[in-house]
Amino acid sequence: MENISNELEKIKEFGLYRDLNVVENVQGSHVKIKSKTYVSFCSNNYLGLANHPLVIRAVKDAVEKYGWGAGASRLISGNMKLHEALEDEISKFKRKESTIVFPTGYMANIGTICSLVSSGDLVICDRLNHASIIDGCRLSGADFRIYPHCDTEKLESIFKKSSKYPRKLIVTDTVFSMDGDLAPLPDIVEIARKYKAMVMVDEAHGTGVFGEKGRGVIEHFNLNEKVNIVMGTLSKAIGSLGGFVSGDIDLINYLRNKARTFMYTTALPPAVCAASIAGIKLIQKDLSLRKSLWHNVRYLKERLKLLKLNVISSESPIIPIVIGDAKKAVNVSRFLFNRGVLIPAIRPPTVPDESSRLRITVMSTHTKDDLERLLDVLEDVQRQI
Ligand SMILES: Cc1ncc(COP(=O)(O)O)c(C=O)c1O
Incomplete structure (x- = not known):
């Protein structure tokens, strides 16, 4: 077991340790964690059906x-x-x-x-x-x-x-x-x-x-x-x-x-x-589900173009912002969390080395206010990195 503990320490040292958040309400575009509400931009529940x-x-x-x-x-x-x-x-x-x-x-x-x-x-x-x-x-x-x-x-x-x-x-x-x-x-x-x-x-x-x-x-x-x-x-x-x-x-x-x-x-x-x-x-x-999803995706992508962040141009509701270093990505994700936005850092081995990222996923149930809130926080992120 000592080997296991040592390896765990190494995982932490490289910024690759994964924690679990506990969601206390339903899986929607807003989730409650430790009694605080966050706008979630990391769920694959693209159309909000998990809770329809x-x-x-x-x-x-x-x-x-x-x-x-x-x-x-x-x-x-x-x-x-x-x-x-x-x-x-x-x-x-x-x-x-x-x-x-x-x-x-x-x-x-x-x-x-x-x-x-x-x-x-x-x-x-x-x-x-x-x-x-x-x-x-x-x-x-x-x-x-x-x-x-x-x-x-x-x-x-x-x-x-x-x-x-x-x-x-x-x-x-x-x-x-x-x-x-x-x-x-x-x-x-x-x-x-x-x-x-x-x-x-x-x-x-x-x-x-x-x-x-x-x-x-x-x-x-x-x-x-x-x-x-x-x-x-x-x-x-x-x-x-x-x-x-x-x-x-x-x-x-x-x-x-x-x-x-x-x-x-x-x-x-x-x-x-x-x-x-x-x-x-x-x-x-219900064709409106997909319509509002793509409306949100287009809106967010257009607005993200105005920020000086390394946004990878994607063709889907998955929008990655590459940060690079794993520890840095965790810090950015923590910054977002403190501002009420949930986007965990995606790190190796899920993505290649030095390409740790925020992986935004858009949902049909996000409101314009949700998207604006994310953009506001990302604007502050851009000033910091
Ligand atoms: C491309 C791809 N294939 C397969 C899976 C696995 O699907 P499931 O979560 O149903 O096991 C996932 C989900 O993580 C995925 O993103």
Whole structure:
């Protein structure tokens, strides 16, 4: 245990220690911590659905009808009506034949990648893909190649040397979670077609946010027919919990039979599925949610241009301000906190060394006053750094 304590001290010394805040009210654009209210600019609850009255109603009704726990894995006796209803709802939403739901997005990525490729195959990954994709690639046992962020020339050069592999898989985030930019999907899909590789996309931050109907970045680029493995999470814009993969029936039946993170874990509580169904329905019905989200994003980005901060130009509601040094980023985050704004510092290993940052995420429920308050505090930050 002494080694553990020493390592912990080192983590602190480098400014990389993580503390937990305790939120004492509901997850909205304002959160209460130690009885004080903060404007939150760090939640993935983009559309405010985690706390929407229709979602809460759906959960209460489901608990009345089905109780809470699922009691077993899906393959034993835990597969309940609402799991099936959720999978059907996602398939319709994502315009795919079939869907498999996992307890989390993390588990969806691990289970799917490890089912699709193994020793003797090739898996290729953008350098800034989410940790769950990287972990899935490592665990799969396949030969694992990483290309520099969004560099399709390097991607193609990897494929040029890939003829010996029987199965090839490229996996990419559609919206990169720490930079907020989009993958060059049309090019990726074209390169994969040329080299006969499978394409898997992670729509964690695309679902509910991009596309005319909120179906994701694939809809935005009109690539639904060309991408056959679509992963997403129910925990961000949908405001609930769980991960999913949508695709053709054979793919989904294959995953039901192969994905260990689906087979060997207890099914989600049915009321969680009810929340997700309600969230997906709201995304399709209430277009004002997405409209106000994008209105806020555009407003904030325009105003941020006037500040002398290192704001990375992004294409999504994720707006990073790169500070660099981890300790400095923590200090800036603390400054914001003292002024009533919650944006924890994102530091290595979540982002590369010397690129610690404030990662702003905008919500549809932020008011103009909320945005002005953030801008006011950032103006003071700019004077200090
Ligand atoms: C791109 C991406 N993929 C996957 C996940 C994991 O999803 P979940 O939180 O549902 O496990 C996340 C969330 O952190 C993410 O940002």
